[in-house]
Amino acid sequence: MPESGVRRVILPARYVQGSGVLSQLGSHVRQYGTRPFVVAGRTSFSKVKARVQASLLAAGVPVVAYDDSVGECTMAKINEIAARADELDVDVVVGCGGGKAVDTAKAVAEKLHVPAITVPTQCATNADGMADAVIFTEDHRFVQDLYLSRAPVLVLVDTDVVARAPPQYLVQGMGDALASAFEKPAYAASQRMKKAADQATEAALEVNLRCFSVLMAHGLQAKKDVEAGKVTDSVEAVVEAIKLMSGFGFGGGGCAAAHAVHNGLTIIPGIARKHGEIVAYGVLVQMVLEKRQMGEIERVMRWCKSLGLPTRLRDLGEIDRGQLLAAAEKACDPTDSMSSMPFAVTPRMVLEAIEEVERLGTALS
Ligand SMILES: [Zn+2]
Numbered sequence: 363m364p365e366s367g368v369r370r371v372i373l374p375a376r377y378v379q380g381s382g383v384l385s386q387l388g389s390h391v392r393q394y395g396t397r398p399f400v401v402a403g404r405t406s407f408s409k410v411k412a413r414v415q416a417s418l419l420a421a422g423v424p425v426v427a428y429d430d431s432v433g434e435c436t437m438a439k440i441n442e443i444a445a446r447a448d449e450l451d452v453d454v455v456v457g458c459g460g461g462k463a464v465d466t467a468k469a470v471a472e473k474l475h476v477p478a479i480t481v482p483t484q485c486a487t488n489a490d491g492m493a494d495a496v497i498f499t500e501d502h503r504f505v506q507d508l509y510l511s512r513a514p515v516l517v518l519v520d521t522d523v524v525a526r527a528p529p530q531y532l533v534q535g536m537g538d539a540l541a542s543a544f545e546k547p548a549y550a551a552s553q554r555m556k557k558a559a560d561q562a563t564e565a566a567l568e569v570n571l572r573c574f575s576v577l578m579a580h581g582l583q584a585k586k587d588v589e590a591g592k593v594t595d596s597v598e599a600v601v602e603a604i605k606l607m608s609g610f611g612f613g614g615g616g617c618a619a620a621h622a623v624h625n626g627l628t629i630i631p632g633i634a635r636k637h638g639e640i641v642a643y644g645v646l647v648q649m650v651l652e653k654r655q656m657g658e659i660e661r662v663m664r665w666c667k668s669l670g671l672p673t674r675l676r677d678l679g680e681i682d683r684g685q686l687l688a689a690a691e692k693a694c695d696p697t698d699s700m701s702s703m704p705f706a707v708t709p710r711m712v713l714e715a716i717e718e719v720e721r722l723g724t725a726l727s
Contacts, residue, residue: 367553367561371613372493374480376516377606381593384413384520387456387481388421394477394515395454399447400428401467406459406483410523414458414481426450434498435465437505444473454479457514460531461487465495468510477515484527485535485601486638491517491609513613519605521593529588530636533669536581536600537642539608540662543574544645545618546611548652551704552618566611573607576600578661582668619651619693619707620644622700626693626712632680635672642671643678643719650715651707656722663719663726673723675716686713 378386391398398418400407407414407430418425427450429443447455447470457467457480464480464487471478472495480490489496493513497505524532547570550562576599584600587593623644627633633640646666649659663673672678675686690712694700700707 367557367559369561369563371563371566371610372513373610373613374491374513374515374517377491377519378516379519379521379598379602379605381522382520383518384410384481384523385417387414387479387518388417388419388423390516390518391418391454391456391479392421392423394479395452396423397426397451397453398423398456399426399450399452399454399470400430400456400458401432401443401463401470402428402430402457403432403459403463404430406463409526410458410481410483414456426452432459432463432466434500434502435462435469435495436500437497438500440466440469440473440495440497444470448474452476456481457490459483461489461496462498464489468493468514469495469497469508471514472510472512479516479518480514481518481520482605483523484531485524485604486531486538486636487535488539488604488609488612490514490519490605492613517605519601521598521601524601525588525593525597526591529585532588532600532604533585533671534636534638535604536577536669537638537640537645537666537671539573539604539638540577540666541620541641541645542608542611542616543570544648544652545620545699545702546570546616548618548648548704549616549699549702552702555704560615562616566613566616569607570611573603573611576603576607578665581665585669615702617699618702619648619700622693622695622698623647623712625695625698626689626691627678629692630679630681630685630689632685634679635677639671640678642666643673646673646719646723647712647715650718651703651711659722660726663722667723667726673726674720686716690716
């Protein structure tokens, strides 16, 4: 192994985003197979089912079968769908829906050794272009991050579809994407220090910076536009930041303190927020841990507040001091991504950083 390690990214071969592009699905699918199988969640699929089927039929590659029963992305569900699709001689898998549906579809495609295509119906996740599937139990307990040999061959994002999902999804996606600009540089620095086998690419670091500036410039406008039912340039820019840029930026590893803080906080039963919202709070904690300039922290905090992302503990839910201590300890678990920070972080440091965020958040409100 050379001392400089290996730089590696796994990317989708094609990314198509725009208003109404769902009608192009069939002509894209036809380039990869003739027997498409659709994997979806029931509610999300009901909104696009007619258009998906019509586009595939018009292109001469009608749906062989579909499974819209994905609730959680579990190994049992992946195996069950893969067995059925295998019997049907499926040669391309289309995942349609949120993170759980597309993750299930990608894992099914991997099992069958056929290409995966993802068609997101909302923006809470950047899972669509990633070469992994996050596996849960039936009752939503994390099992593993299953690494796949390749990313989907196509990510098709119809902005008319994703902009019609509840606006909170877009905000959650922005919260998660925000983390890429902070966690990836921290991860990259720690990998360099460790002379680790896997090193971040310059390209990913650069894309993350651009992702951050797009979120800062267009985030609030995009939320307002989606609330008003409009697909504007700001909406397009933010959707790209979430779906393409943050996926590219995180690809190949890249979580650090923000996701570790999320993983710690989610052991508390009273936490009432979603993944991207808690991660955004974790970004604020990471910024304090990194001793970033106060003006920089306040800028991100104001942005979070303007979007309705949590900036104080009370925004996250019911938390007592004992639970907070347990969460800080969990965040520093050696198997978690806190170990990707370029300096050692203790539970005490996490608690102090949370207290500092609390102080700043209260002063801002
Ligand atoms: Zn995340």
